[in-house]
Amino acid sequence: MRKTASHTYSINELACDYGVTPRTLRHYEDQGLISPERQGQTRIYHSKDRVRLAWILRAKRVGFSLHEIGEMLDLYDLGDGRKTQQSVTLERCRSRISALEAQRDDINATIDELTEFCDLISNLTRAENGEWVNRETGEPLGPYSPI
Amino acid sequence: MRKTASHTYSINELACDYGVTPRTLRHYEDQGLISPERQGQTRIYHSKDRVRLAWILRAKRVGFSLHEIGEMLDLYDLGDGRKTQQSVTLERCRSRISALEAQRDDINATIDELTEFCDLISNLTRAENGEWVNRETGEPLGPYSPI
DNA sequence: GTTAACGTTGACGTTAACGTCAAGATATCC
DNA sequence: GGATATCTTGACGTTAACGTCAACGTTAAC
Numbered sequence: 032m033r034k035t036a037s038h039t040y041s042i043n044e045l046a047c048d049y050g051v052t053p054r055t056l057r058h059y060e061d062q063g064l065i066s067p068e069r070q071g072q073t074r075i076y077h078s079k080d081r082v083r084l085a086w087i088l089r090a091k092r093v094g095f096s097l098h099e100i101g102e103m104l105d106l107y108d109l110g111d112g113r114k115t116q117q118s119v120t121l122e123r124c125r126s127r128i129s130a131l132e133a134q135r136d137d138i139n140a141t142i143d144e145l146t147e148f149c150d151l152i153s154n155l156t157r158a159e160n161g162e163w164v165n166r167e168t169g170e171p172l173g174p175y176s177p178i
Numbered sequence: 179m180r181k182t183a184s185h186t187y188s189i190n191e192l193a194c195d196y197g198v199t200p201r202t203l204r205h206y207e208d209q210g211l212i213s214p215e216r217q218g219q220t221r222i223y224h225s226k227d228r229v230r231l232a233w234i235l236r237a238k239r240v241g242f243s244l245h246e247i248g249e250m251l252d253l254y255d256l257g258d259g260r261k262t263q264q265s266v267t268l269e270r271c272r273s274r275i276s277a278l279e280a281q282r283d284d285i286n287a288t289i290d291e292l293t294e295f296c297d298l299i300s301n302l303t304r305a306e307n308g309e310w311v312n313r314e315t316g317e318p319l320g321p322y323s324p325i
Numbered sequence: 326g327t328t329a330a331c332g333t334t335g336a337c338g339t340t341a342a343c344g345t346c347a348a349g350a351t352a353t354c355c
Numbered sequence: 356g357g358a359t360a361t362c363t364t365g366a367c368g369t370t371a372a373c374g375t376c377a378a379c380g381t382t383a384a385c
Contacts, residue, residue, distance in 0.1 A: 043361075053362090058343060072350075072363050086291075092284050094241045097342070107295065117299060124296050128289055135285045137239050142278050144233075148254065149271050152264060190331075200332090205373060219333050219380080244372070326385100333380070343369085350363070355356105 039068075040076040049084055059087065062097050064104060094134065103127065186215075187223040196231055206234065209244050211251060241281065250274065 042053045059065050060074075064087055068075040083104075090100045106120050189200045206212050207221075211234055215222040230251075237247045253267055 041361080042363095052344080054343065054345085057364090062342095074362085089284050089288060092241075092281060093288055094239075103292075121296060121299055124292055124299070128292050128296070131285050131289050131292070134239060135282055135289075137236050138278050138282045138285070141236060141240055142275055142282075145250075145271055145275050145278070149268060149275070152268055152271070188331080189333095199374080201373065201375085204334090209372095221332085329382105329384080331381085331383105333378100335377090335379105337374105337376085339372100339374070341371090345366100345368070347365090347367105348363100351361085353360080354358085 037078055040081070042067075042074050042076070045076045045081065045084065048081075049088060051088070056084075059084075059097070062101060064097065064101055093131065184225055187228070189221050189223070192223045192228065192231065195228070196235060198235070203231075206231075206244070209248060211244065211248055240278070 040048070042056055046053045046056050056065070056074075060067070065080055065083055067080050068077065087100055087104075090103065091097075095103070102123070106124060187195070189203055193200045193203050203212070203221075207214070212227055212230055214227050215224065234247055234251075237250065238244075242250070249270070253271060
Protein backbone atom coordinates (compact mmCIF):
# COMPACT_ATOMS: atom_id res chain seq x y z
CA MET A 32 0.00 0.00 0.00
CA ARG A 33 1.35 3.32 -0.89
CA LYS A 34 0.09 6.55 0.47
CA THR A 35 -1.98 8.24 -2.16
CA ALA A 36 -0.56 11.66 -2.84
CA SER A 37 -3.54 13.65 -1.60
CA HIS A 38 -3.51 16.91 -3.41
CA THR A 39 -3.00 20.17 -1.69
CA TYR A 40 -4.21 23.68 -2.20
CA SER A 41 -2.70 27.12 -2.20
CA ILE A 42 -4.34 29.81 -0.15
CA ASN A 43 -5.83 31.33 -3.25
CA GLU A 44 -7.26 28.08 -4.49
CA LEU A 45 -8.87 27.24 -1.21
CA ALA A 46 -10.22 30.74 -0.77
CA CYS A 47 -11.62 30.77 -4.27
CA ASP A 48 -13.20 27.35 -3.84
CA TYR A 49 -15.10 28.53 -0.81
CA GLY A 50 -15.91 32.02 -1.95
CA VAL A 51 -13.77 33.82 0.57
CA THR A 52 -10.58 35.85 0.29
CA PRO A 53 -7.06 34.80 1.24
CA ARG A 54 -7.19 37.49 3.88
CA THR A 55 -10.07 35.65 5.49
CA LEU A 56 -8.09 32.43 5.65
CA ARG A 57 -5.13 34.20 7.21
CA HIS A 58 -7.45 35.83 9.65
CA TYR A 59 -8.91 32.50 10.64
CA GLU A 60 -5.42 31.22 11.14
CA ASP A 61 -4.59 34.21 13.33
CA GLN A 62 -7.61 33.30 15.42
CA GLY A 63 -6.39 29.74 15.70
CA LEU A 64 -9.21 28.19 13.72
CA ILE A 65 -7.05 26.55 11.08
CA SER A 66 -3.36 25.75 11.04
CA PRO A 67 -2.26 24.65 7.59
CA GLU A 68 1.05 23.03 6.84
CA ARG A 69 3.92 25.23 5.81
CA GLN A 70 6.50 24.82 3.12
CA GLY A 71 8.92 27.49 4.10
CA GLN A 72 6.64 30.44 4.55
CA THR A 73 3.98 29.31 2.16
CA ARG A 74 0.76 27.79 3.47
CA ILE A 75 -0.26 24.40 2.16
CA TYR A 76 -3.85 23.33 2.69
CA HIS A 77 -4.94 19.71 2.73
CA SER A 78 -8.38 18.22 2.42
CA LYS A 79 -8.78 18.09 6.19
CA ASP A 80 -8.36 21.86 6.14
CA ARG A 81 -11.10 22.07 3.55
CA VAL A 82 -13.44 20.08 5.73
CA ARG A 83 -12.59 22.22 8.69
CA LEU A 84 -13.08 25.40 6.71
CA ALA A 85 -16.43 24.22 5.43
CA TRP A 86 -17.47 23.56 8.99
CA ILE A 87 -16.33 26.99 10.09
CA LEU A 88 -18.17 28.73 7.29
CA ARG A 89 -21.37 26.89 8.03
CA ALA A 90 -21.10 27.78 11.68
CA LYS A 91 -20.65 31.37 10.59
CA ARG A 92 -23.75 31.26 8.43
CA VAL A 93 -25.59 29.91 11.40
CA GLY A 94 -24.57 32.99 13.32
CA PHE A 95 -21.67 31.98 15.53
CA SER A 96 -18.79 34.38 16.08
CA LEU A 97 -15.27 33.31 15.26
CA HIS A 98 -14.57 33.13 18.96
CA GLU A 99 -17.47 30.78 19.55
CA ILE A 100 -16.45 28.70 16.58
CA GLY A 101 -13.00 28.45 18.07
CA GLU A 102 -14.48 27.13 21.29
CA MET A 103 -16.52 24.57 19.43
CA LEU A 104 -13.51 23.44 17.46
CA ASP A 105 -11.63 23.13 20.74
CA LEU A 106 -14.36 20.80 21.88
CA TYR A 107 -14.00 18.79 18.72
CA ASP A 108 -10.26 18.68 18.91
CA LEU A 109 -10.51 17.55 22.50
CA GLY A 110 -7.55 19.74 23.20
CA ASP A 111 -9.86 21.32 25.68
CA GLY A 112 -11.35 18.02 26.72
CA ARG A 113 -8.03 16.97 28.07
CA LYS A 114 -7.76 19.97 30.32
CA THR A 115 -11.29 20.31 31.56
CA GLN A 116 -13.84 17.72 32.42
CA GLN A 117 -15.68 15.62 29.93
CA SER A 118 -18.93 16.67 31.54
CA VAL A 119 -18.17 20.32 30.94
CA THR A 120 -17.52 19.56 27.31
CA LEU A 121 -20.82 17.76 27.08
CA GLU A 122 -22.66 20.55 28.82
CA ARG A 123 -21.31 23.22 26.50
CA CYS A 124 -22.09 21.10 23.52
CA ARG A 125 -25.66 20.60 24.62
CA SER A 126 -26.27 24.22 25.40
CA ARG A 127 -25.07 25.05 21.90
CA ILE A 128 -27.55 22.55 20.54
CA SER A 129 -30.48 24.04 22.39
CA ALA A 130 -29.44 27.52 21.32
CA LEU A 131 -29.47 26.30 17.75
CA GLU A 132 -32.90 24.77 18.21
CA ALA A 133 -34.22 28.06 19.55
CA GLN A 134 -32.76 29.83 16.58
CA ARG A 135 -34.38 27.35 14.26
CA ASP A 136 -37.74 28.13 15.87
CA ASP A 137 -37.12 31.82 15.24
CA ILE A 138 -36.32 31.08 11.65
CA ASN A 139 -39.44 29.02 11.19
CA ALA A 140 -41.57 31.76 12.69
CA THR A 141 -40.00 34.32 10.40
CA ILE A 142 -40.49 32.08 7.39
CA ASP A 143 -44.13 31.63 8.30
CA GLU A 144 -44.73 35.34 8.58
CA LEU A 145 -42.93 36.15 5.38
CA THR A 146 -44.88 33.46 3.60
CA GLU A 147 -48.15 34.80 4.91
CA PHE A 148 -47.10 38.23 3.82
CA CYS A 149 -46.27 36.93 0.36
CA ASP A 150 -49.72 35.44 0.08
CA LEU A 151 -51.20 38.69 1.22
CA ILE A 152 -49.33 40.64 -1.40
CA SER A 153 -50.36 38.26 -4.12
CA ASN A 154 -53.95 39.10 -3.28
CA LEU A 155 -53.31 42.79 -3.27
CA THR A 156 -53.88 45.24 -6.03
CA ARG A 157 -53.90 48.99 -6.35
CA ALA A 158 -57.15 50.89 -6.06
CA GLU A 159 -57.67 53.92 -8.28
CA ASN A 160 -56.33 56.30 -5.66
CA GLY A 161 -53.02 54.49 -5.69
CA GLU A 162 -53.46 52.79 -2.32
CA TRP A 163 -53.01 49.08 -1.83
CA VAL A 164 -56.21 47.22 -1.19
CA ASN A 165 -57.14 43.62 -0.77
CA ARG A 166 -58.42 42.32 -4.06
CA GLU A 167 -61.23 40.45 -2.40
CA THR A 168 -62.29 42.48 0.54
CA GLY A 169 -61.32 45.86 -0.83
CA GLU A 170 -59.85 46.74 2.53
CA PRO A 171 -56.92 49.11 2.61
CA LEU A 172 -53.73 48.33 4.48
CA GLY A 173 -52.44 50.52 7.24
CA PRO A 174 -48.88 50.66 8.45
CA TYR A 175 -47.90 47.91 10.88
CA SER A 176 -50.98 46.00 9.89
CA PRO A 177 -49.35 42.82 8.62
CA ILE A 178 -47.14 42.58 11.66
CA MET B 179 -67.70 52.32 22.31
CA ARG B 180 -64.89 54.17 23.96
CA LYS B 181 -61.32 53.84 23.02
CA THR B 182 -59.55 51.84 25.66
CA ALA B 183 -56.64 53.82 27.01
CA SER B 184 -53.89 51.51 25.81
CA HIS B 185 -50.98 51.92 28.08
CA THR B 186 -47.72 53.30 26.97
CA TYR B 187 -44.11 52.70 27.87
CA SER B 188 -41.09 54.81 28.55
CA ILE B 189 -37.89 54.02 26.76
CA ASN B 190 -36.48 52.42 29.87
CA GLU B 191 -39.52 50.23 30.43
CA LEU B 192 -39.58 48.96 26.89
CA ALA B 193 -35.86 48.37 26.83
CA CYS B 194 -35.95 46.53 30.12
CA ASP B 195 -38.90 44.41 28.99
CA TYR B 196 -36.99 43.20 25.99
CA GLY B 197 -33.57 42.92 27.54
CA VAL B 198 -31.96 45.69 25.57
CA THR B 199 -30.68 49.13 26.51
CA PRO B 200 -32.31 52.50 25.83
CA ARG B 201 -29.35 53.24 23.62
CA THR B 202 -30.34 50.32 21.44
CA LEU B 203 -33.86 51.68 21.02
CA ARG B 204 -32.54 55.11 20.11
CA HIS B 205 -30.18 53.49 17.68
CA TYR B 206 -33.00 51.59 16.04
CA GLU B 207 -34.90 54.83 15.76
CA ASP B 208 -31.90 56.50 14.14
CA GLN B 209 -31.91 53.70 11.61
CA GLY B 210 -35.58 54.24 10.95
CA LEU B 211 -36.73 50.92 12.33
CA ILE B 212 -39.10 52.35 14.93
CA SER B 213 -40.65 55.77 15.26
CA PRO B 214 -42.37 56.16 18.60
CA GLU B 215 -44.71 58.95 19.48
CA ARG B 216 -43.28 62.03 21.13
CA GLN B 217 -44.54 64.10 23.99
CA GLY B 218 -42.30 67.09 23.69
CA GLN B 219 -38.92 65.46 23.45
CA THR B 220 -39.80 62.35 25.34
CA ARG B 221 -40.45 59.12 23.48
CA ILE B 222 -43.69 57.28 24.12
CA TYR B 223 -43.93 53.68 23.04
CA HIS B 224 -47.20 51.93 22.32
CA SER B 225 -47.99 48.25 22.03
CA LYS B 226 -47.56 48.36 18.26
CA ASP B 227 -44.00 49.48 18.91
CA ARG B 228 -43.55 46.49 21.20
CA VAL B 229 -44.73 44.15 18.48
CA ARG B 230 -42.45 45.80 15.99
CA LEU B 231 -39.51 45.64 18.37
CA ALA B 232 -40.12 41.97 19.05
CA TRP B 233 -40.11 41.34 15.33
CA ILE B 234 -36.88 43.26 14.91
CA LEU B 235 -35.16 41.38 17.70
CA ARG B 236 -36.20 38.05 16.32
CA ALA B 237 -34.93 39.00 12.90
CA LYS B 238 -31.68 39.94 14.58
CA ARG B 239 -31.43 36.59 16.31
CA VAL B 240 -31.99 35.01 12.95
CA GLY B 241 -28.96 36.85 11.67
CA PHE B 242 -30.27 39.80 9.70
CA SER B 243 -28.47 43.11 9.84
CA LEU B 244 -30.33 46.22 10.89
CA HIS B 245 -30.19 47.38 7.31
CA GLU B 246 -31.80 44.19 6.04
CA ILE B 247 -34.39 44.38 8.76
CA GLY B 248 -35.16 47.89 7.66
CA GLU B 249 -35.73 46.68 4.13
CA MET B 250 -38.04 43.95 5.31
CA LEU B 251 -40.01 46.38 7.43
CA ASP B 252 -40.28 48.62 4.41
CA LEU B 253 -41.84 45.74 2.57
CA TYR B 254 -44.28 45.23 5.40
CA ASP B 255 -45.11 48.88 5.67
CA LEU B 256 -45.66 48.99 1.92
CA GLY B 257 -44.00 52.36 1.97
CA ASP B 258 -41.63 50.75 -0.46
CA GLY B 259 -44.35 48.84 -2.21
CA ARG B 260 -45.87 52.07 -3.34
CA LYS B 261 -42.69 53.21 -4.99
CA THR B 262 -41.49 50.00 -6.54
CA GLN B 263 -43.35 47.20 -8.20
CA GLN B 264 -45.39 44.63 -6.39
CA SER B 265 -43.50 41.93 -8.22
CA VAL B 266 -40.21 43.25 -6.90
CA THR B 267 -41.58 43.16 -3.40
CA LEU B 268 -42.69 39.61 -3.89
CA GLU B 269 -39.37 38.60 -5.34
CA ARG B 270 -37.40 40.06 -2.47
CA CYS B 271 -39.68 38.48 0.02
CA ARG B 272 -39.31 35.09 -1.56
CA SER B 273 -35.56 35.32 -1.83
CA ARG B 274 -35.48 36.11 1.88
CA ILE B 275 -37.57 33.05 2.53
CA SER B 276 -35.30 30.75 0.60
CA ALA B 277 -32.26 32.24 2.32
CA LEU B 278 -33.90 31.46 5.62
CA GLU B 279 -34.64 27.93 4.52
CA ALA B 280 -31.01 27.45 3.56
CA GLN B 281 -29.98 28.76 6.92
CA ARG B 282 -32.34 26.36 8.61
CA ASP B 283 -30.70 23.52 6.72
CA ASP B 284 -27.33 24.69 7.98
CA ILE B 285 -28.64 24.77 11.49
CA ASN B 286 -30.07 21.30 11.23
CA ALA B 287 -26.80 19.97 9.88
CA THR B 288 -24.89 21.62 12.69
CA ILE B 289 -27.29 20.26 15.26
CA ASP B 290 -26.87 16.80 13.81
CA GLU B 291 -23.11 16.95 14.01
CA LEU B 292 -23.07 18.36 17.50
CA THR B 293 -25.49 15.67 18.58
CA GLU B 294 -23.35 12.97 17.07
CA PHE B 295 -20.37 14.48 18.77
CA CYS B 296 -22.19 14.46 22.08
CA ASP B 297 -22.95 10.77 21.65
CA LEU B 298 -19.35 10.15 20.77
CA ILE B 299 -18.11 11.90 23.88
CA SER B 300 -20.49 9.94 26.04
CA ASN B 301 -18.84 6.79 24.77
CA LEU B 302 -15.37 8.12 25.34
CA THR B 303 -13.13 7.44 28.25
CA ARG B 304 -9.51 8.06 29.03
CA ALA B 305 -7.01 5.31 28.48
CA GLU B 306 -4.14 4.98 30.96
CA ASN B 307 -1.87 7.23 28.95
CA GLY B 308 -4.38 10.03 29.30
CA GLU B 309 -5.59 9.88 25.72
CA TRP B 310 -9.23 9.73 24.82
CA VAL B 311 -10.32 6.43 23.39
CA ASN B 312 -13.61 4.96 22.35
CA ARG B 313 -14.94 2.86 25.19
CA GLU B 314 -16.07 0.14 22.83
CA THR B 315 -13.58 0.03 20.03
CA GLY B 316 -10.60 1.30 22.00
CA GLU B 317 -9.73 3.50 19.07
CA PRO B 318 -8.02 6.79 19.79
CA LEU B 319 -9.22 10.10 18.41
CA GLY B 320 -7.03 12.24 16.28
CA PRO B 321 -7.52 15.90 15.68
CA TYR B 322 -10.06 16.74 13.00
CA SER B 323 -11.42 13.24 13.25
CA PRO B 324 -14.99 14.00 14.27
CA ILE B 325 -15.32 16.68 11.67
C1' DG C 326 -36.01 75.46 45.79
C1' DT C 327 -33.11 71.92 45.41
C1' DT C 328 -32.21 67.18 45.11
C1' DA C 329 -33.26 62.85 42.62
C1' DA C 330 -34.94 60.24 38.91
C1' DC C 331 -35.51 59.96 34.27
C1' DG C 332 -35.41 61.87 29.88
C1' DT C 333 -32.92 64.20 25.81
C1' DT C 334 -29.06 65.05 22.09
C1' DG C 335 -24.36 64.94 20.50
C1' DA C 336 -20.09 62.82 20.01
C1' DC C 337 -16.38 59.86 20.62
C1' DG C 338 -14.96 54.84 21.91
C1' DT C 339 -15.12 49.75 21.06
C1' DT C 340 -15.29 45.16 19.09
C1' DA C 341 -15.54 41.87 15.32
C1' DA C 342 -14.36 40.49 10.91
C1' DC C 343 -12.27 41.37 7.76
C1' DG C 344 -10.50 45.11 3.57
C1' DT C 345 -6.72 47.34 1.81
C1' DC C 346 -2.78 48.89 1.11
C1' DA C 347 2.78 48.57 1.33
C1' DA C 348 7.03 46.21 1.03
C1' DG C 349 9.41 42.34 0.41
C1' DA C 350 10.59 37.02 -0.57
C1' DT C 351 10.24 33.32 -4.13
C1' DA C 352 9.32 30.85 -8.16
C1' DT C 353 8.43 30.56 -13.17
C1' DC C 354 8.30 31.76 -17.91
C1' DC C 355 10.51 33.30 -21.92
C1' DG D 356 17.98 37.90 -16.05
C1' DG D 357 14.05 40.64 -16.08
C1' DA D 358 9.00 40.51 -16.06
C1' DT D 359 5.08 38.30 -14.03
C1' DA D 360 2.60 35.80 -10.76
C1' DT D 361 1.90 34.34 -6.23
C1' DC D 362 3.05 34.13 -1.83
C1' DT D 363 4.44 36.37 2.82
C1' DT D 364 4.06 39.66 7.02
C1' DG D 365 2.83 43.98 9.10
C1' DA D 366 -0.16 47.67 9.84
C1' DC D 367 -3.69 50.83 9.32
C1' DG D 368 -8.72 51.48 7.51
C1' DT D 369 -13.73 50.24 7.62
C1' DT D 370 -18.40 48.95 8.87
C1' DA D 371 -22.00 47.56 12.07
C1' DA D 372 -24.09 47.83 16.34
C1' DC D 373 -24.06 49.59 19.80
C1' DG D 374 -21.30 51.40 24.69
C1' DT D 375 -20.11 55.24 27.18
C1' DC D 376 -19.49 59.32 28.52
C1' DA D 377 -20.80 64.68 28.85
C1' DA D 378 -23.94 68.36 29.20
C1' DC D 379 -28.33 69.62 29.58
C1' DG D 380 -33.83 69.84 30.21
C1' DT D 381 -38.09 68.39 33.21
C1' DT D 382 -40.98 66.68 36.25
C1' DA D 383 -41.90 64.69 41.38
C1' DA D 384 -40.71 64.66 46.10
C1' DC D 385 -39.65 66.71 50.14
